[in-house]
Amino acid sequence: MKRTKLINHLTELLKPFQISDYCPNGLQVEGKSEIKKIVTGVTASHALIDAAIERGADAILVHHGYFWKGEDQTITGMKKRRIQRLLAHDINLIAYHLPLDVHPELGNNAQLGALLGLDIERPLEPWNKSSVAVKGKLATPMSVEDFAILIENKLGRAPLVNAAGDHLIKTVAWCTGGGQSFIDLAASQGIDAYLTGEASEQTIHSSNEQSIHFFAAGHHATERYGVKALGEYLATQFDLEVEFIDIHNPV
Template identity: 85%
Template sequence: MQRTKLVNQLTELLKPFQINDYCPNGLQVEGKAEIKKLVTGVTASQALIDAAIEKQADAILVHHGYFWKGEDQTITGMKQRRIKSLLANDINLLAYHLPLDVHPELGNNAQLGELLDLVVERPLEPWNKNSVAVKGKLKSPMSVAQFSALIEEKLDRKPLVNQAGDHEIKTIAWCTGGGQSFIDLAASQGIDAYLTGEASEQTIHSSTEQGIHFFAAGHHATERYGVKALGEYLADKYDLDVEFVDIHNPV
């Protein structure tokens, strides 16, 4: 598949031009014009690049790429080594951050909800068409212990849990990755529980004082499924050789 065609199809699918993001979405590092082997992963770390080189990939597709707002613009140190590896092996790097979070079918939130059998009802911020957090419900009410066990089973990691009362979980809001700041908005809407990837020191106080159960299941663990689903979609639609590589990250 031609690189330009792949980029154009991803632009049409994910519509990055509609979202004000913290990084450039799309082709970040240019490599071969023809893409036959595509490696997908959460973050464009050196370990993922090395795996792509070993697998003779023509392109890497990730959720977390490079060139974030506020970072040092010089190509030195770790950044130099990563980009040098890509250029030396003529590998394309494509990255989609918020556009992959919010996609209603292939996005991180949608895929995590499907994995945990959650029903999406609406954006947590209904006034924001690009809201990265969603509100929904469980198909059947669960206790905190039951929902925690489900997360551990499906994501293969034990979540950090703060139980805030004895009420069952019927309604839930969630945002994959570093979405802990949305807990206050979820609490203000009377939602029973909030699920995200990370926790800050103040998150536990917010949970306890506002009576909303809190679950932090890992930034990496909650964001594996969008890019994996996107890769599977591309493999099916365009007959590409696509392989998801999960680089372990306990955060």
């Protein structure tokens, strides 16, 4: 498959031009023009690049790529070594950040919700076209303890849990990755629990003082599922071999 055809399809599917982001979305490092095998993963780390090289990949498709706003623009150190490996093996690096978070079917939030039995009802910020946090509900109300067990069973890791009272969980807001700042907005809407990947010091105070249960299940763990689903989708649409590689990250 021609690289240009793949990028055009992904642009039409994920519509990155509609979202203001912190990095370029789409092709970040150009490699060979013909793509037969794609490795997908959460972050374009050196370990993922090495795994892609071992498997003879023509492209790497990730959620966390390179060239973030505010970072040093020079190609030195870790960045140089990563890009050097890609260029030496003529591997394309393709990355989609917020466009992959918000996609209604293949996105991180949609995939995490489906995994936990949560249906997205609406964005947490319905007035914001780029809203990345969402709101939904459980089919059957659950205790804090049972919801934590569900998360652990599905994601393979125990979440950080802060119970803010003894009320059952009926409604849940969530944002994969580093979305802890949305807890206050969720609390203002009377939502029972908030789930994300990370926690900050002030997050626990917000949870306690606004009586909203809080769960942090890991940035990496909550964002495995969007890029995996996107790769599986591409494999059904085109004559491509796609392999998801989960590079362990405890954060």
